[in-house]
Amino acid sequence: MFDDEYFMKQALLEAHKAFDKNEIPVGAVVVSEQRVIARAHNLT
Template sequence: MEQLETDQAMMRKALDEAMRAFEAGEVPVGAIVVAGGRVIARAHNLTERLNDVTAHAEMQAITAAAHY
């Protein structure tokens, strides 16, 4: 059950990012990158703000994680 609770907590963090995207007028998608049980990167869609069709949440989070 502990893993399920951890997964749910991490999903809530991704959903928080999705809400940030929604509030900014973006497509409401969020992403997090977890390593060793810790969030090392988080992001949300920025396609509208950056006028970049590749600025998906997943790509933004992976790019941020690369700097970890």
């Protein structure tokens, strides 16, 4: 079973993707019943 820390790390990985593209490093994951159902990062 995953904990909040695991999902926060997943969001940080998304933020790193934005940073690597010279974007503002914002990342997010949407979780339902211990499963990531969406993930994204800043794409301006």
